Amino acid sequence: MLRCGIAAARSRAARKEVVLSPLAATAFALAILGLLLGLYCFHRARASAGDAAGGLPSAVFLFHGDRLVDACPSARQRLADLPRDGAVEPALAEAFASFPGIANALSDLLRRGREFDVSAPSGALRGRATGDWRRLELFDSAGAIATRVAEQAPIPIWRETDDGTVTWGNAAWRALGRDRSAADGPLVPPERRGQGPARIAVPRPGVGPDLWLEVTSLPDPPGGWLNYAVDVSAEVGAKRTLRNFVDTLTMTFAHLPIGLAVFDRERRLSLFNPALSDLTRLEPDWLAARPDLFGFLDRLRERHRMPEPKDYRGYRNQLAEMEAAAAQGIYQATWPLASGETFRITGRPHPEGALAFLFEDITGEMTLKRRFRTEIALGHAVMDRLDCAIAVFEPSGSLAFANAAYRSTTGMPAPPESKDATRDEDAAPMGIVEATRIWQDKCEPSPVWGDLRDFAAQTHDRAEWTAEVQLKTGARLSCRFAPLPGGATLCVFSDLPGSG
Structure with a gap:
């Protein structure tokens, strides 16, 4: 019976616990839900109040009772003299004196937790209470924000009257050291106001060079x-440096006899010297108008200062190829003109995609070359008319010249008559060794040919000498070997009278 009673009691206690546990869980859940709902409504109310006040607060002070316990950085910056802890109500009332009734509103907030909202031209001030905690929030007006932005702007900003009297200026303007009165006159001339950006030089005596403002x-x-001013001193200085550099280049190239034409990446003439105008006979004013590359070449063609093309399409293709080759740095051409002049044109790439063309008058050089070739041809013709066989060997032993009699005697082929003819690349070059072997085959045995090879190989202490040899045909030859300037060797072979 006792065991049954104990078991029954335990059973009733267990049933009672089962009944009470769901009730406790429900009550706890309702409490949590109520708390979350309260927090949500509280934050929504604060957010709505913040929106009505103009957005997020610019300064926040947190109190416990009437004692300041924390403040955001902007609040500390605005009210740097306030203590971090302690009663600060009088100091706050003085700092926010522009807000009507702020002293009483602060007292009611800190002592009785009475919330408030006050406004002033500079913004809005709001007090909120949650239990023993107090929160003071400052919202700047749009005008106050704009004033602070303008004051802290890194560029000079100022307002002035028509006569130049400055009625307001920010910190950057005050750093210029200008007088607020109209004594200095307006910084921007009246006739340039409202006409777009104007570049003005502001003197800085004793400080440094002028400050350039746009x-x-x-x-x-x-x-x-x-x-509104922007400091453009660096840009003005860079342009001045570039202009001085270009002037220096122009003065340097002005004394060069070679014409220079530099075209920028847009293929417009950006730099030229006086020699270009003299050589091309193009007016300096027309060149100063910065024609493009094709217009420049077309004008050369019109003035007959470039070779006349066979057809216009081929001419345009030639110009395109000329530009492409110059961009790669491989363009070089010789222009024979109808006037008898000759130009050498060289194209080279320049930085930033530019092209430079050099115009060089090589008429004198070409005339000298033609005259030199004529004289050489005349000398060869005279040598070919002589009966004696003549040959000249270079210091290396290679055959430099042989007249017609020598070639006929040794069986050498005649040289090409045209400058366009090409020599046989597979043929072995004629040298002193090959030449003496030919003579050895045509003559009776003689030590002359070995002595000639030794003589041609010597570089100093050489003297003219003579010898006689006999051909296998029975004819006898007189041989004369003489040193020439530069280490060359002259060989002359002539028939002896009465031989053969």
Whole structure:
């Protein structure tokens, strides 16, 4: 019976626990849900209030009761003299004195947790309470934000009247050291106001070179101007340096007899020297107008300062090939002109995709070459008319010249009559060794040919000498060997009277 009673009691206790556990769980869940709902409504109310006040607060102060316990960085920056802890109500009331009734509102917030919202031209101030915690939030107005942005802008901004009196200027403008009165006159001349950016030099005596500003002036009715300046001193200095460099190049190239034409990446003439105008007979004013490459070449063609093309299509193709070759740095051509002049044209690539062409008058050089070739041809013709066989060997032993009598005697082939003829690349070059072997085959045994090879190989202490040899035909030859300037060797073979 006792065991049954104990078991029954345990059974009733277990059933009671089973009944109470669901009730406790439900109550706990409802409490959590209520808390979350309260927090949600609280944050929604704060967000709505923030939107109504103009967005996020610019400064926040956190209190526990009437004691300041924390503040955001912007709040510390705005109110740097406030202590981190301790009663700060009087200091806050003084700092926010522009807000109406702020002293009483702060007292009610900190002591009684009474929330408030006050506004002023500079913005809005809001107090909120949650239990013993107090929160003070400052919202700047759009005008205050704009003023702070303009004041802290890194470029000079100022407002001035029509006569140049400055009524407001930010920190960057004050750093220029300008007088606010109209004594210095307006920085931007009145006639240039409202005409787009104007570049103005601001003197800085005792500090350094002038400060160059690019100022944009906009009307600010009634009777005023808003000015925004950008420092362009680096750009002005770079342009001045570039201009000086170009002037230096121009002065340097002005004394060169070679014409220079530089075309930029757009293929427009960007630089030329006086020699280009003299050689091409193109007017400097026309060249200064920066014609493009094809226009420049077309004008040369019109002035007969380039070879006349056979057809226009081939001419245009030639210009395109000329540009492509110059860009690769391999263009070089000789232009024979109808006037009898000759130009050497060289094209080279320049930085940034530019092209440079050099025009060189080589008329004198070509005339000298033609005259030299004529004289050489005349000398060869005279040598060919002589009865004696003549040959000249270079210091290396190669045959440099042989007249007709020598070639006939030794059986050598005649040289090409045309400059376009080509020699047989497979044929072995004629040298002193090959020549003496030919003579040895045609003559009776003689030590002359070995002595000749030794004589031609010597580089100094050489003297003219003579000898006689007999051909296998019975004829006798007189041989004369003489040193020539530069280490060359002259060989002359002539028939002896009464031989053969």
